[in-house]
Amino acid sequence: MMKNKVQLITYADRITGQNIGALTTLLNGPLKGVFGGVHLLPFYNPIDGSDAGFDPIDHSEVDSRIGTWEDIQVLGKDLDLMADLIVNHVSAQSFQFQDVLAKGKQSEFWDLFLTKEDVFPNGMSEAEQKAIYRPRPGSCFTPMQCGDGQTYDFWTTFTDNQIDINVKVEAGVAYLNNVLTKFSANNVNIIRLDAAGYAIKQAGTNCFMLDETFGYLDNLSKQANDLGMETIAEIHSHYQTQVEVAKRVNMVYDFALPPLILHSLFNNDVDALLKWLQISPRNCLTVLDTHDGIGIIDAGPMGDKPGLLNAQQIDNLVETMHANSNNQSRQATGAAASNVDLYQVNCTYYNALGAKDFDYLLSRAIQFFAPGVPQVYYGGLFACENDMELLARTNVGRDINRPYLNNEKIEYALDKPVVKGLIELIKLRNEHPAFAGEFSAHGAEGECCLTWQLEDKSIALSVNFKTRDALITQVNGDDETTISLNALLA
Structure with a gap:
């Protein structure tokens, strides 16, 4: 059972400048007793793909540059340890997909990957294509020529280097089962179901969070539970969807909370926040910042469904974040940088608040007092500011909030009043019995x-x-x- 204590979200290499062993040393040294768990962001081979590990070539292998499964076991010995089960896709560089490119339908791995034809065997109309929910600009299909001389339209929900898995067939089930088994054998006790809302596609729908998806998540959660692990569904969608998903899995993320706290601070108005706190799932993890951007759609309207905030309030929220960050976030958001989501603003939470220490500490206090188990992203722990140098170097929008740190930078950050205050808040949240x-x-x-x-x-x-x-x-x-x-x- 997950501890009711604050968890750290981090990459092993980006927080330490080193590896998993160095992260364990940090948590047993300067950060000893601060966190009850760690969400270790993708540590699979490779950690530095086109989407910072979320495009694994081998989902069951630890990138040797940062450690081994034995290092994972040590990290998870005394802490809750969360790992990502990347449900929707695998890297185009994986040996399975490379075999498909070489042999086409003659490949033994052909069934593992989803094509347009699998979902639309009789062809797809323009209306059906427009109906598909898109998290990013462009088409969800990428035509690729294979060694059999044929060109096939593969599903690529996110990027053309992330090939969607056909989770309905035996090959897809076996692929994910192998990863789950590896996790359970190495002290991973919490599974984050990454991009789970996109896993099931069906003709004539928007191919996102379908009724069948709920059943799929239910079964996947039961399977993980049987192996001694809990599941967290990672889904950015309308707030009512989170409430429904929470009934089908062990836990969900409260992604509506971050924009609602910002709205409250920007407008000195808590009505929307209080409305949400009355109905929000109690079986949740709370975040303000993550390795992704700051989610917006989770608090806003979707289609004909009204949001916790209306469209004008959402627009004002986004523009205020851009202004507070001196338009740095604008350079990393939307079509301004590659590989970014349409529904998120790429910015540190600290800079979204104009780098105001009190407002930032207040945001964390509200997060810690809201229902759920709190998580703090490593950049947020150290009140990092937007990494414009890294953004300029990679042109990946989310890198603005994915800094590379080292011992010297951590030592400096731990001496900042806002970081000291945050750590005191974390300890209070961990230790006070009333939070149970x-x-x-x-x-x-x-x-x-x-x-x-x-x-x-x-x-x-x-x-x-x-x-x-x-x-x-x-x-x-x-x-x-x-x-x-x-x-x-x-």
């Missing part, structure tokens, strides 16, 4: 109070957004103590 109790939230307009109660113990975060006053009050029987959030920055 009942949650309640109330307020209106520019004020709110988030409270956790367990028997005669409670802890509450009271915020006045207009005056930027925030207090944390702890009650233990007859004893009551209050600290100002500002005091954590002293």
Whole structure:
């Protein structure tokens, strides 16, 4: 069972400048006792593909440049350890797909990959193509000529280097089963189902989060549970979809929370945030920042479904983030840089808030008091700013928030008041018993109070957004103590 403690999201190489062993040393040294778990971002071969490891050539092999499965076992010995099961696709450079390119339909791996013909055997109309939900610009098909002289349209939901798996056939099932078995044998106890909403495609639909997808996720979760692992569904979609998915898997991400906190801070208005906290899934992980951008659609309208924020509020939110980051985020978002998502703003959360220490610490406090197990991205842990040099070098939008650190940079960051304050908040979230109790939230307009109660113990975060006053009050029987959030920055 996952610990109810804050988890770190990180790449092994980008946080340490080294490897998995160095990450373990960091967590047992300067960060000892800070985190209850780690989401180790793709450590498969290769870690430096076109999508930073999310395009594995071999999903069952640790990239030898950063370690071995034995290193994974050591990391997961005392911590919850999450790994990504990349459900939707595999690298075009994988030996399986290279064999398909060489032999076409004569390849033993032909059935592993999804083609347009698999879903549209009688051809696809223009209307059917327009109906397909797209997370990124361009077509979801890439024509490729194979060694049999034929050209086939392969499904490439994300990029032409990420070939979609046919998860319905025996070859696709066996491929994912092999990875799950490898995880369970090496101390991985949490599985993040990456891009799971795109796994099932069906003619005449938008090919995203179909009824059949819910059943597929349900079965995949049960399979992981039988191997002693919990599952987290990674799906960016309308907020009501998250509520429904939460009923079918062990846990989901609360992706609506990050934009709602920003909206509250930008407008001194908590109504949308409070509405969400009344109905949000309790079996969730909370994030503000991840290796991806800051999700927007999770709080906004979709089609004829109204959002927690309306279209104008979403536009204002995005423009305020761009302004706060001195338009750095604009250079990394949308069509401005390659391999980016349409529904995310690429920017550090710290810069999205204009690099204001108090607002950033307040955002984290709200995250930690919201229902769910909190995760903190390594760039967010150290209050990193946008890495414009890395963005310029790679032209990959999300690299703006995927910095390469080392011991010297970490030592410097750990001395910053905002980082010291954040670590104190993390420890409070980990240690206070009331966070295992009942949650309640109330307020209106520019004020709110988030409270956790367990028997005669409670802890509450009271915020006045207009005056930027925030207090944390702890009650233990007859004893009551209050600290100002500002005091954590002293």
